[in-house]
Amino acid sequence: MGTCWKNVPKNSVFELSGLPKSEQFALYSSGIRTIDEIPKINELDKNINIHLKSIAEGEIHVNQPQLKAFIDKIQYPLCFMDFETFMPAVPLYDGTKPYQHIPFQFSIHYLENEHSEIKHFEFLAEQGVDPRKAFLENLLVHLKMASTILVFDALMERNVLNGLKKEFPEFENDINLILNKLLDLMQVFQERYFYHPLMKNSHSIKTVLPALVPELSYSNLAISSGSIAMIAFEKLQNESDMFKALEVREQLLEYCKMDTYAMVKLLEVVKKSV
Numbered sequence: 001m002g003t004c005w006k007n008v009p010k011n012s013v014f015e016l017s018g019l020p021k022s023e024q025f026a027l028y029s030s031g032i033r034t035i036d037e038i039p040k041i042n043e044l045d046k047n048i049n050i051h052l053k054s055i056a057e058g059e060i061h062v063n064q065p066q067l068k069a070f071i072d073k074i075q076y077p078l079c080f081m082d083f084e085t086f087m088p089a090v091p092l093y094d095g096t097k098p099y100q101h102i103p104f105q106f107s108i109h110y111l112e113n114e115h116s117e118i119k120h121f122e123f124l125a126e127q128g129v130d131p132r133k134a135f136l137e138n139l140l141v142h143l144k145m146a147s148t149i150l151v152f153d154a155l156m157e158r159n160v161l162n163g164l165k166k167e168f169p170e171f172e173n174d175i176n177l178i179l180n181k182l183l184d185l186m187q188v189f190q191e192r193y194f195y196h197p198l199m200k201n202s203h204s205i206k207t208v209l210p211a212l213v214p215e216l217s218y219s220n221l222a223i224s225s226g227s228i229a230m231i232a233f234e235k236l237q238n239e240s241d242m243f244k245a246l247e248v249r250e251q252l253l254e255y256c257k258m259d260t261y262a263m264v265k266l267l268e269v270v271k272k273s274v
Contacts, residue, residue, distance in 0.1 A: 011035050017202040019048060047192055047201060054197040061195040062273045070188055071274050075147035080109040080267075082259040083157055084252070086230040092237070093130040095167065103160050104131040104233050107256040108142050109264050118264060124253055127236040127245065136164050140174050146181060152205050152263055154184040185263055194270045205262055213265045216258075223255040 008014065011034050013027045023044075032038055038052055054061045084105040089098055096102065104125040109118055123138040125131030143149060151157045158179065165175045188194050189203040198211035206225070209216055218224040223232055232248050239245045 009034055013038070015200060016048060016051070017200050017207075019044070019201070050192045050195055051197065051199075051201040054195055058197065060197075060273070061192060063191075063193045064274070066191065067188065067193040067270060068274050070183075070193060071271060073148070073183055074150070076111060076113045077145050077147055078111045079143055079146040079149045080260040080263040081143070081149050081151050081157065082107050082256055082263075083160055084226060084229045084233070084256055085156070085160060086234045088234060093132070101156070101160055101163070102132065103135045103164070105229075105252060105256050106135065106139055107253075107260040109260045110142070110146075120257065120260075122253055122257060124249055124256075127233075127239065132164060133168060136168060136171060136175075140171065140178075143178055143181075148183050149178060149181045150183050150185050150263055150267070152184070152259070153186045154182050157182065185266065188270055194273060205259070205266075208266065209262045212269045213262070216262060216265060218255075218258060221255055221258065222251040229255055 008028075013019070013024050013032060013035060016024060016035060027033075027038065035052065035055060038044070040052075040056075042049070044052075050061050083103050085101040085103045087099045087101055088096075091098060091100070093102070106123050108121045110121065111118055121142045123135060125134060161175050161179055165172050186203055186205070189199065189208050196208075196211045199207055200211075202208070206218060209218070223229050229252055232252060236245055236248055239248070
């Protein structure tokens with residue numbers, strides 16, 4: 001990169017997240033090298049043009065009607081929820097498949113009402129045993145009082161819960177109640193109900209959080225992503241050093257807790273714009 005890309009300027013068109021590489025190179029080859037050189041009238045999609053307008057004006061873009069409609073869906077008690085899974089290539093437990101998402105951890109931040117003190121609940125499975133049933137039983141205990149369950153990118157949580165419903169049919173009704181309460185906070189940023197220029201046309205929580213809540217960061221965590229957490233827990237299955245195992249478990253708990261706390265702070269920011 002230092003050699004081949006040395007003439008590429010900062011704020012280049014290659015920093016436009018969500019724009020296919022072919023289109024980035026087409027812009028660059030046509031002489032449009034930086035984001036601020038892109039004409040106001042162009043053939044790029046709506047979200048990229050929201051990004052360009054937000055940069056040019058140096059302002060946050062807010063779609064008030066859509067954002068308010070989303071906020072109005074939130075009912076209390078409110079849970080902020082996140083799962084972690086791992087995907088062993090060789091199945092470790094009866095009835096599982098290669099690369100199946102096996103849930104082993106969750107974090108929940110809980111608000112009784114809009115002005116109550118926030119509470120935190122968490123679960124991390126013991127290594128060496130099938131974590132699925134214990135995960136599910138603990139999850140149901142903490143979610144039974146929730147009216148809304150807020151997640152960030154609901155696809156994984158929905159897939160895990162639907163999988164557990166098939167594996168443990170005795171909990172089907174309870175799981176269906178959870179599925180009906182899920183609300184995806186990512187929609188606010190993906191659909192550009194709320195957009196900050198520092199999001200760089202991305203709706204990933206790792207990009208949205210430092211843009212909106214700069215005092216929070218994943219960068220100082222020993223485990224800083226879901227993929228690292230996945231690998232860490234799988235390695236724990238064969239860890240014989242008790243102190244090392246305890247250290248990794250603390251790191252896993254810290255990471256998952258950050259995911260739900262991040263949602264708490266993001267919701268606080270966007271609600272101020274309604």
